[in-house]
Amino acid sequence: MNDFSQAFAKALQLIFQLDPALLEIIGLSLRVSLTAVFIASLIGLPLGAALALYKFPGRGIIVALLNAFMGLPPVVVGLVVYLILSRSGPLGVLGLLFTPTAMIIAQVCLITPIVAALTRQTIMDANDEYHEQLRALGAKASRMMKTLLWETRFSLMTGVFAGFGRAIAEVGAVLIVGGNINHATRVMTTAIALETRKGDIELALALGIILITLSLIVTSLVMSAKHAAYQYHS
């Protein structure tokens, strides 16, 4: 238990000192993962809804793939994105490797399936419930999609934040495509992995505590926003 209390003290110390190196790392973690979630939602929400509402050949395969990809190993995603962005890879000319943009791309690949698959399930359930009503009102599929996405927006937030949780917590992908470069691509998780490697367990654990606290703050902010909005509507 001594390890944990020491780490906790260290975490508090780091936070109250407003350590600039720590703030930089936290800032980049949030920037990368929030941007990744934003882009993944832009793709995943309409994709998930479309898969729930439209019937077309090959839909079953896409749904199966999507569900399987919810559990994509971050290291594999990192490796694939690395090979694509590497100077010897197809998109090498862009020079994106070892930049925050590369890290965002990897995380988007990682979490879009999560957002899409959870959206599909939510929209399907809502569709079962409202289908007759909407049809009676003469709504077309595209109109229904918009309505259902809007009506289920609070439930959809859960999927989006499952994606955020995965993005902010993963280390495998950002380590490979970001390179864990100090002052450039070092984020919370890669810093934790580095300190563990160096045997500084106390600092690693302290950073871990800060990361969990950070996730907690972001999630509760959204939860309270959701709650406030819910009350306003009902």
Next chain:
Amino acid sequence: MKRTLIFILILLFNISIVYAKDEVFITLSSTTSTDNSGLLDYLIPKFKNKTGINVRVIAVGTGRALLLGERGDADLVLVHHKPSEEKFISKGFGIERRDVMYNDYVIIGPKNDPANIKHLKKAVDAFKLISQSGIPFISRGDESGTHKKERELWELTGVDIDAYSGDWYREAGAGMGATLNIANAMNAYTMSDRGTWLSFKNRDQLTLLFENDPPLFNQYGIILVSPERYEHVKHKEAKLFSDWLTSAEGQQAIADFTLEGQQLFFPNASREVATSVMK
């Protein structure tokens, strides 16, 4: 309202990425031993002060560091396994290899030293006794320079370690620090570069048991990624770093770097290029 706020926040984060800092930098792929020890953090600001060029370090094993160079993802490499370096050059990926410095390896093990290697004179004998004791030996197992060096030492002992893989010979497939963490947890022996060992904090019952035998010395070389092979590499800037590191000033800076009062890296730059392997 709050949703809009969150939306705007996310948008701002996006914009800040687009306008990320614009600096002149080169990408150096190097090994964890130079980075984790703090040497590069010590050297790079000095170089940046002089030239305005920042050096971004990707710290991986020698094997992957060279691979990053081969694929054109680094501008230069600073590694420590001469046969691999020469192969890298002969395949046309690198030019102008220069010796920079050397450090040394040490053998780490449990304080009570069950294999009794503490008083030996030769590293090879130490390895032999470890193999006979049956006490676990944790190998990096990651194709790093350290791993390759360790394999070479095992070859000198004549012990066929592959036969004992998974038995007392354990391949961690991890960096030096992670390997030391495992050795600590398993009360095992391992071989580490001195720098990582000195900066390693999670020691518990581990201690340094064997050192100072020439076969344990470890030469570092710096190689520029070939600008003929990859047009995009920042050859001019990378060459400036290589020049500086092997200059009197850079060499002095390497010698000045200490950890826990000990000098870790010993400068021995030769300005000549390894022409023997160049086509």
